[in-house]
Amino acid sequence: MMYSEKVMDHFANPRNVGEIPDADGVGEVGNAKCGDIMKMYFKIDGDVITDVRFKTFGCGAAIATSSMATEMIKGRTIEEALQLSNKAVMEALDGLPPVKVHCSVLAEQAVKATLADYYRRQGIDPEPIVGKLEEVDHDHGEEEE
Amino acid sequence: MKRFVYADNAATTQVSPRVLEAMKPWLLEQYGNPSSIYSIGRQARTAVETARRQVAAALDCEPNEVYFTSGGSEADNWALKGTAHLLAKQGKRHLITTNFEHHAILHTCAALEKEGFEVTYLPVDSKGLVTAEQVRQAIRPDTALVSIMYANNEIGTVQPISEIAAVCKEAGVRFHTDAVQAVGHLPISVREQNITMLSLSAHKLHGPKGVGALIVRKGFIPPNLIDGGGQEKGRRAGTENVSGIVGLGEAITAAVEKMEEETPRVTALRDRLIDGLIKLPKVRLNGDRQHRLPGNVNLSFEGIEGESLLLMLDYAGICASSGSACTSGSLDPSHVLLAIGLPHEVAHGSLRLTLGDQTTDEDVDYILEQVPPIVERLRSMSPVWEKIKDL
Numbered sequence: 090m091m092y093s094e095k096v097m098d099h100f101a102n103p104r105n106v107g108e109i110p111d112a113d114g115v116g117e118v119g120n121a122k123c124g125d126i127m128k129m130y131f132k133i134d135g136d137v138i139t140d141v142r143f144k145t146f147g148c149g150a151a152i153a154t155s156s157m158a159t160e161m162i163k164g165r166t167i168e169e170a171l172q173l174s175n176k177a178v179m180e181a182l183d184g185l186p187p188v189k190v191h192c193s194v195l196a197e198q199a200v201k202a203t204l205a206d207y208y209r210r211q212g213i214d215p216e217p218i219v220g221k222l223e224e225v226d227h228d229h230g231e232e233e234e
Numbered sequence: 235m236k237r238f239v240y241a242d243n244a245a246t247t248q249v250s251p252r253v254l255e256a257m258k259p260w261l262l263e264q265y266g267n268p269s270s271i272y273s274i275g276r277q278a279r280t281a282v283e284t285a286r287r288q289v290a291a292a293l294d295c296e297p298n299e300v301y302f303t304s305g306g307s308e309a310d311n312w313a314l315k316g317t318a319h320l321l322a323k324q325g326k327r328h329l330i331t332t333n334f335e336h337h338a339i340l341h342t343c344a345a346l347e348k349e350g351f352e353v354t355y356l357p358v359d360s361k362g363l364v365t366a367e368q369v370r371q372a373i374r375p376d377t378a379l380v381s382i383m384y385a386n387n388e389i390g391t392v393q394p395i396s397e398i399a400a401v402c403k404e405a406g407v408r409f410h411t412d413a414v415q416a417v418g419h420l421p422i423s424v425r426e427q428n429i430t431m432l433s434l435s436a437h438k439l440h441g442p443k444g445v446g447a448l449i450v451r452k453g454f455i456p457p458n459l460i461d462g463g464g465q466e467k468g469r470r471a472g473t474e475n476v477s478g479i480v481g482l483g484e485a486i487t488a489a490v491e492k493m494e495e496e497t498p499r500v501t502a503l504r505d506r507l508i509d510g511l512i513k514l515p516k517v518r519l520n521g522d523r524q525h526r527l528p529g530n531v532n533l534s535f536e537g538i539e540g541e542s543l544l545l546m547l548d549y550a551g552i553c554a555s556s557g558s559a560c561t562s563g564s565l566d567p568s569h570v571l572l573a574i575g576l577p578h579e580v581a582h583g584s585l586r587l588t589l590g591d592q593t594t595d596e597d598v599d600y601i602l603e604q605v606p607p608i609v610e611r612l613r614s615m616s617p618v619w620e621k622i623k624d625l
Contacts, residue, residue, distance in 0.1 A: 100545060101545075103615065106614075106615045107615075121578070121582070121618050122578040123578075124539055124558055124559045124567065124578075124579075124582040126616075126617050127617075144615050144620065145616070146617055146618040146619070147539050148539055149541055149542050151539070151542075152542055
């Protein structure tokens with residue numbers, strides 16, 4: 090299994106790691122049993138995501154996709170962030186090994202979950218805006234060493 | 235200063251210069267086929283038979299009880315499938331093994347189950363050990379074979395092989411052991427320990443990859459593995475891997491010669507590594523501390539995931555392995571770590587460091603210096619650690 094240089098860069102030097110104590114939205118996806126959890130914190134001003142932080146428990150790809158996804162939405166509008174797809178994250182990282190595609194799905198879901206939390210805090214039902222958050226299909230494939 | 239530290243000797247080992255030198259002539263000058271009648275053929279035959287005697291001497295069995303194979307997995311497949319098929323004719327369609335064997339055993343058992351054989355998987359305890367009493371209770375009149383690994387490849391636990399084999403002998407049941415991790419690292423006597431069959435692999439003891447052996451005591455030979463020419467008494471046909479076989483003979487001889495000196499040295503390094511790393515918060519040692527291979531360290535660091543740990547260690551020049559799902563390529567973390575009762579999330583954070591002949595005091599110092607800040611860094615960015623750190 091090979092990671093691209095971009096993945097290795099975002100793994101070794103992850104951008105936007107940390108927490109935002111007075112965040113306007115916090116979202117967590119994944120579960121420890123499967124080996125990856127992503128937690129994101131957004132600071133939102135009007136409809137712009139002004140600051141983003143994340144914490145991730147997971148493999149190299151999980152950390153790299155979190156880092157890349159946060160980079161891609163920082164300073165963007167909520168509408169733009171909602172359009173972030175796992176494919177876009179993967180492309181920005183110059184691809185992911187097939188068994189790691191679910192990490193990029195998780196990153197997309199983390200962004201949506203954080204925005205859903207933001208709407209909930211505003212007393213707005215997030216589902217019509219963010220959509221229903223589904224369980225990430227966790228297919229690691231059947232590779233053996 | 236950055237070093238290169240190879241701490242994955244359970245995965246494979248470097249071919250030693252002594253082994254390489256022994257192998258070279260059989261590739262370059264005396265490249266004859268051992269079945270040929272002219273001199274370089276006869277010399278190759280002599281070399282193969284010398285290696286056979288070396289393997290037999292190292293394991294205390296007869297040279298004609300040594301069958302060369304392509305490695306440990308092939309030997310395991312032959313022992314299990316061959317014995318099962320042979321004894322099925324006598325109505326014996328039951329096998330006994332453990333739930334934490336190498337996949338070469340577990341997947342072979344699964345294949346036999348598909349053919350209609352029944353397999354009992356004995357559970358290991360939380361320390362990664364199985365008892366002779368468990369085996370005794372599992373043996374039935376239709377049991378064809380008991381197969382239990384000598385030492386576990388992930389957590390290094392050494393099973394009470396002599397006691398288990400004695401129980402099998404008493405019950406008249408054949409006993410096979412996958413000794414791939416044990417040969418060259420622990421003293422073994424096939425004869426005294428009543429082992430019917432034993433699998434071994436050269437590349438775990440500074441020999442080359444692609445060669446191993448199945449030891450089969452006289453009178454217990456399973457059906458032919460490969461039909462063809464008369465090699466390996468016609469049981470496993472195909473022109474011998476002469477240089478590989480010579481390498482295995484040399485490697486096993488060297489390992490046995492050095493064992494008395496190396497075992498206490500490597501054990502001390504292992505213990506220093508365990509003692510140094512176990513001091514970190516929320517770390518556990520996987521596998522029994524006493525009944526353990528000299529070079530095996532297996533720890534779980536809660537709150538982090540193994541693959542990221544391995545990648546960080548790689549940046550630091552340290553080669554290690556992990557039982558996390560992301561490194562096994564499957565959904566679940568290591569079956570061995572789950573077998574000893576680790577929760578999934580703890581199994582994901584496991585780190586295996588396996589030391590060997592070439593590991594030095596400085597290597598251990600370096601690992602002890604590098605691992606704690608890496609663990610701390612990964613924990614500082616882990617949402618799991620944030621929840622469990624104060625528990």
